[in-house]
Amino acid sequence: MLIVKDLKVEVEGKSILKGLTMEVGAGEVHAIMGPNGSGKSTLSHVLSGREGYEVVGGSITLDGEDLLALSPEERAWKGLFLGFQYPVAIPGLNSSVFMREAVNAQRRSRGENEYDAMDFLAIAREKMKLLKMDESFMTRAVNDGFSGGEKKRNEIYQMALLEPRLAILDEIDSGLDIDALRVVSDGINKLRSADRSLIMVTHYQRLLDYVVPDYVHVLSGGEIVRSGGRELALELESSGYGWLEKEPAAV
């Protein structure tokens, strides 16, 4: 489904990703782990089309289609979702208005009927239950004054509403206490399905106790230096990232 080949990315002339290759099949859950500054968010942003990153080599295709040729919204319409590491606040913009527009924009792109306010309300309520969110959330502005936990829950709630085919969750676990982590992980697990692929970007293996991945990749020095199954994450936990520096990364 998603194929990333020899991806090379620069930010302000500085080389960040130096030939990253990975493949994600339908329904698979991949974890990408790596120390801070290794380029995890860079990868997430490049996949979703954020400006400011220069792709200087390689390719990204989703079901054979060149993702790099599409705008961020077009990628969203294709079913790509990014759960942000730092969700941004939009003061004054009502969360429900925002999400209804997002859902309807995606439905329009597929030639489907738009939801009216009542339809949307019913669906939104159902998804909020999934994330144990309070109804009052609907009247608040997008991420405005949200706690760290609320922001992350909100990201997964949005994912639940948008029903993406490929979701990239960038450090969805950071800043969560154990209870919030459980709620968020439960939400993610309920959204797992045979036709939805997941890329979970994380610094800590803790999240992977709750959302168990099929594959684990270690990102270091702008490349994937090791890939394996669930056990690789546990190994990382006991040995830390220190060993990465001692092993010369294959060029």
Place this chain on the structure above:
Amino acid sequence: MATESEEIDRYISREYEHGFVTDIEQDTFPPGLDESVVRAISAKKNEPEFMLEWRLEAFKIWQQMDVPEWAHVHYPDIDFNSISYFSSPKADSDKPQSLADVDPELLETYEKLGIPLHERAALAGVAVDAVFDSVSVATTFKDKLAEVGVIFCPLSEAVHDHPELVKKYLGSVVPLADNFYSALNAAVFSDGSFVYIPKGVRCPMELSTYFRINALNTGQFERTLIIADEGSHVSYLEGCTAPMRDENQLHAAVVELVAMDDAQIKYSTVQNWYPGDKDGKGGIYNFVTKRGDCRGERSKISWTQVETGSAITWKYPSVVLTGDNSVGEFYSVALTNNYQQADTGSKMVHIGKNSRSTIISKGISAGKAENAYRGLVKMLRGANGARNYTQCDSLLIGSQCGAHTFPYVEVQEPTAQVEHEATTSKIGDDQLFYCRQRGIAEEEAVSMIVNGFCKEVFTELPMEFAVEVQRLLGVSLEGSVG
């Protein structure tokens, strides 16, 4: 990042929609201003002697005044002798007597603007007075309003039919010598709306005036006077558009509001005069004096304005809080783009005890535009327990525009409280990307962010205008769930 700003540029530089010219026969004075012109305007309107004298006095005062230069706006000197001071659509009689007499082209113009002049506007519950260039061409629902004693007519008519009210209130809020442009207006004003709400009456519908400048090289000087007698309520809407012309055109209006004991006036404006083209050519110079007097106890005056047009806006709707426990409010959104300049804000002058005022100002600048908030809060000695809260927020779109805040505070009363908050923010790439990642296209995303920023003001607008305003800002998110 370049592409993102380009898209923003494209969005914010959309064309002006109301820029058509209506081809109808006009009766226009030659350019120039001296005493004979003032006399001629008065004669044209067949005014009673007291009005002519009032105008002549204003003219004398104006001649001794200088153009104000303190505002944060820049423009070449205006040659007041190159402007024509009167223009009206030529009708068979001097003035249309009913809608049936109105030039069909003119009706079409209002139709194009989406302004319902026909009686079917009843459905919308709005009574409309339409002012085309300098003359009021049609006022709807006069009869229905008359049943409850509400007077809603052109000021030129009120001068004849209700001279005692005009004599008593005209110039009582904005005196002749108040400022350069208001003095000019008093000398040459041609028409405008007059409203009187009798004691205890809640006006049964929204009242509304639509101003349209059409003629070339013509100044528009309308004057509006609204009096809400004891315990009465009225909500008044004002809209404005103009054709696209390469020359700058002058608009110098005066609005006076008087609220007696327990009366409430809500005055809403959507100002969409032609702003000039994207290189800053043409556009309206909008120099307006708007002031309300909360003359009675517990009276309340609210100004809500959405300013998107004009090359230059110079406007400070104000409230003089004379009565004890009176309330003054100012809610404003001013959007400037390309080379537009706005210097706008409010003045709240507290005289009455426990008088309260609120100022919420939202300035949005894009392109190379300049947007300034200028506000004065004055607490006079004796205004025991008076309070003001001021909040000024500026939003910048792109990096070539400017926002400025000039709050002035004068407190002579030790028990008075003044609170001021100000913020400046930029539509961030991160906000736009967040929206786009969710599938919301850039143009819509900008609209949503801007709309969110203006929310506290938009909720103050009457329904009739809220829709127009959202369209104006290119927004389509009505019927919110929350």
